[in-house]
Amino acid sequence: MASCMGKGRYGVCFLAVDPHGKKVILKKFRRRMWKKNMANNYHESVILSGLAHEQIPQLLGVIRERKQYYFVLEYKEGDTLKDWLFEKNKIFNRTEIYRIGIQLFDILKYLRSRSVVHGDISIANVIDDGEHISLIDFGLARYAGDEDDFWLDYARAADVLLYLLYSGYPGKGKRPWYEELPLSSEQREFLRGLIEAGRSENGDFGEKKRQVENNITNIKKQFQEYFEKDCS
Numbered sequence: 001m002a003s004c005m006g007k008g009r010y011g012v013c014f015l016a017v018d019p020h021g022k023k024v025i026l027k028k029f030r031r032r033m034w035k036k037n038m039a040n041n042y043h044e045s046v047i048l049s050g051l052a053h054e055q056i057p058q059l060l061g062v063i064r065e066r067k068q069y070y071f072v073l074e075y076k077e078g079d080t081l082k083d084w085l086f087e088k089n090k091i092f093n094r095t096e097i098y099r100i101g102i103q104l105f106d107i108l109k110y111l112r113s114r115s116v117v118h119g120d121i122s123i124a125n126v127i128d129d130g131e132h133i134s135l136i137d138f139g140l141a142r143y144a145g146d147e148d149d150f151w152l153d154y155a156r157a158a159d160v161l162l163y164l165l166y167s168g169y170p171g172k173g174k175r176p177w178y179e180e181l182p183l184s185s186e187q188r189e190f191l192r193g194l195i196e197a198g199r200s201e202n203g204d205f206g207e208k209k210r211q212v213e214n215n216i217t218n219i220k221k222q223f224q225e226y227f228e229k230d231c232s
Contacts, residue, residue: 015075023075024060028068045071047141053110055103055134076136078129081160085123085167092164094230100126100164101227103133104157105220108150112216117142117149121156123163154219155198158191186226194219 005013011029018024048059063070081100084090092100104126111118118125119140127134144150165181166173173180178188 018060018072025057025071025073025075026063027071027073029070031067043142044138047116047143048073048138051111051114051116053107055107055132056110056138057134057136076127076129076134078127078132078134081123081126081128081163084128085163091168093168094227097161097164098227098231099131100128100133101157101161101223102220104135104160105216105223107133107135108153108157109216109220111153112150115144117144118153121153121160123160126160150216151198154216155195158194158198161191184226190222190226 005015005025011027014026014028016024016026045059045062048057052058057074057076059071060074061072063072079088084092104121108118118135118138119142120137121135125135125137127136142149162177162181165183166177169181171180178192181188183191
């Protein structure tokens with residue numbers, strides 16, 4: 001028996017149990033969208049098949065049945081950050097934000113090593129069980145065409161952090177985040193740098209363009225340096 005976990009433009013995800021009694025996710029594609037995007041539909045399965053990371057769901061199989069197409073994916077415990085924030089009204093403290101951030105940059109470092117751009121990092125696609133996060137939904141993932149492609153993921157990771165930081169903010173949100181949130185100057189410039197680099201054409205990050213292979217390492221180190229001090 002399968003229960004609906006969520007719906008999106010391209011399909012529906014169900015929680016199911018495999019023949020061995022293990023929880024799995026069935027990702028069912030909408031027929032109209034599958035046909036419309038036939039040329040790009042296989043990116044997700046090809047990319048997931050080439051990844052092996054404990055915080056990324058494994059692709060366990062593919063099912064074609066009655067003109068329907070399903071992915072069978074590893075089930076990850078926890079709730080999305082979106083649900084934690086807007087359904088459960090959770091306020092994330094700085095220790096939790098640091099834990100989530102450092103793990104997210106670790107995942108991005110791995111994806112960079114595999115030349116993969118996730119393309120849709122958001123609070124809806126990060127699951128947290130209170131100890132570990134998982135990055136899900138690789139429907140928009142692609143292999144990088146050039147070095148600058150990776151900046152999209154880094155900028156969106158910064159957006160995720162802003163959502164978490166706002167969860168404990170008592171103000172009304174009438175000013176830009178970099179004026180409102182109680183951040184150190186280093187934290188503020190770090191986040192602004194990521195967001196602005198993601199929007200730029202040359203991937204600047206506080207200085208002239210560097211190799212992204214080095215940048216993700218530097219980004220993680222800077223995040224650690226600027227945000228670990230807030231942990232109590």
